[in-house]
Amino acid sequence: MTTSRQLLIGDAWVPAASGTEFSTFDPATGKQIGVCADAGTEDVNRAVAAARTAFDQGAWPKMLPAARARVLWRIADLLEERGEALARMETLDQGQTLSFATDVSVSFAVETFRYYAGWCTKIDGTVKSVSIPDMLTYTTREPIGVCALITPWNYPLLLASWKLAAALATGNTVILKPAEDTPLTTIELARICVEAGVPEGVVNCLSGGAETGRALVAHPGVDKVSFTGSTKVGKGIVAAAAGDLKRVSMELGGKAPSIITEEADFEAAIAGSLEGGLVNSGQTCVAYTRFFVPRSMSDAFAEHLAAAAATLQIGPGLEPNSVVGPLVSRTHLDRVTGYIEKGISEGARLVGGGSRLDGDLADGNFLQPTIFTDVTDEMTIAREEIFGPVLSVLPYDKLDEAVARANDTTYGLGASIWSKDLASAHRLASAVRSGMVWVNMSPLCDPAMPWGGMKQSGWGRELSGSGMNEYTEEKAVWISLRN
Known part of the structure; x- marks a missing residue:
């Protein structure tokens, strides 16, 4: 009872x-x-x-x-x-x-x-x-x-x-x-x-x-x-x-940008971006959701991100091997899948995931981690907070352009920078309009560090x-x- x-x-x-x-x-x-x-x-x-x-x-x-x-x-x-x-x-x-x-x-x-x-x-x-x-x-x-x-x-x-x-x-x-x-x-x-x-x-x-x-x-x-x-x-x-x-x-709310520079450690950026984007199944205010990647690297970045996401075990949180759990409710699952459908209809290219789970997990609110590329700034999935496991790769040509586009949002909660150039990382952390910035890492917190946003x-x-x-x-x- x-x-x-x-x-x-x-x-x-x-x-x-x-x-x-x-x-x-x-x-x-x-x-x-x-x-x-x-x-x-x-x-x-x-x-x-x-x-x-x-x-x-x-x-x-x-x-x-x-x-x-x-x-x-x-x-x-x-x-x-x-x-x-x-x-x-x-x-x-x-x-x-x-x-x-x-x-x-x-x-x-x-x-x-x-x-x-x-x-x-x-x-x-x-x-x-x-x-x-x-x-x-x-x-x-x-x-x-x-x-x-x-x-x-x-x-x-x-x-x-x-x-x-x-x-x-x-x-x-x-x-x-x-x-x-x-x-x-x-x-x-x-x-x-x-x-x-x-x-x-x-x-x-x-x-x-x-x-x-x-x-x-x-x-x-x-x-x-x-x-x-x-x-x-x-x-x-x-x-x-x-x-x-x-x-x-x-x-x-948040719509955290991640700026990946040309000199970033590619494998570390993939692993950290995936962890930062899928923490708590993407139901996190500072989840990394918009990945600004040099155009020459963007396709490879999206494909590697999708391939890594596909290896993650999806299942109930009580299962010891589960990495990605369910979304909180069926209503929220419907909302997130609606964003995926809108991304496809607006011209983003789906690289991986995007489907609900069936079979033994059909009664739960499970969704495959979803990776889009060729996303443009005006698309709905690039502008609105989705609050689910939906990651968007946005190619850029110049670093100043990436910063301006990262800041072109009503939100300003969290952001991440990926660079092996320490001076560049400091400059970018200063330039991004966000209450919190993580450099070469997933979004961590500690009682001694303030937590909050701008805008x-x-x-x-x-x-x-x-x-x-x-x-x-x-x-x-x-x-x-x-x-």
Whole structure:
């Protein structure tokens, strides 16, 4: 029998006030794996009230930094202790391979909480030197208040941890709202927070769909919204938050370019491009999707990329040999295959893949890694975020041209450079308009490095000290020393 998961509001796990629920499914088989409470407006009101009371009257914002750090460290320990079960749950709910869920999603969540546990005792202001005599002036950093943390379906546990660890380290109270496609590990994370000693009302968790998220964003009791998801939804959040000028930080869509130079290590570029393009079956905001390759090399690059992709094992994430797992839902699979059809109709040349899987895997949301070449900048597959295993090779004649075309996009989240010329790599990294650039490597991340984008890829940063500052307000204090 499938267990029904409830909402965490204040100190209690409760059903939705309406009694409604929704199901979540294994994308590898289409089978139901969970039932969750579907939060409505009444539940949002109660969760915000609980978070507001915990912030205004509770101990958490005023807790000694070292004590708050111990709670975050305990959360990390519990995540680590339950890592095997959490990784399996993430694979079943989202589809990512078990090795990826174990080595990246769970491990990075653990390290993120430990990283921000260390920041609790280092949230400092500064003494300022002003040009007015007999003044002592300094700044402090204070928590913003009640934060709505809205996460996407591609990295449920990982991205919830990024937001939650920084928000808690700085003394805020929160309402977690996971994507309805993949709520299970976020609900478990909230359960771990309670067990670790987070006080009543500091962490609340509401599972539900888009209406739940909209109610949170519009609620006057929410002081800050942190959102990861599509640019379209992000723009809606900005509009909704304008009425009361909520603080908003967002990591939105991407269309990451990869510039392969003539002096690049060809084999390394193929291997790294494939890994960077197909991470989590291409369902990654910084997945490498547009490969700008010298014209003399472009056909060979596309053919080698397709040949390498064809060797990758496609299958359920729980199968130990699987490298490419399913897409998150049948709806999303239909969306991605629609882009493949549009690429063909607009004149791109399909070099490899492009088909759904049949046979034993027909009930899952599986798609062959798809390689296009002879792609031009105006084609839909070169301009819109596909969020699936679809890679496009675009030939170029001059390097300056490649940079200009790489920047000719509304997005600016991630990019990659492939070159054995260190000076050229530095120049290109500077020239590309992107919040993050990886040189001769696949897209990695670390708690100490900021994560975020330019242009319509979002506002603000996550991770590092920059991410922590997104959850604080800076206060200026003036003290007269005059008699």
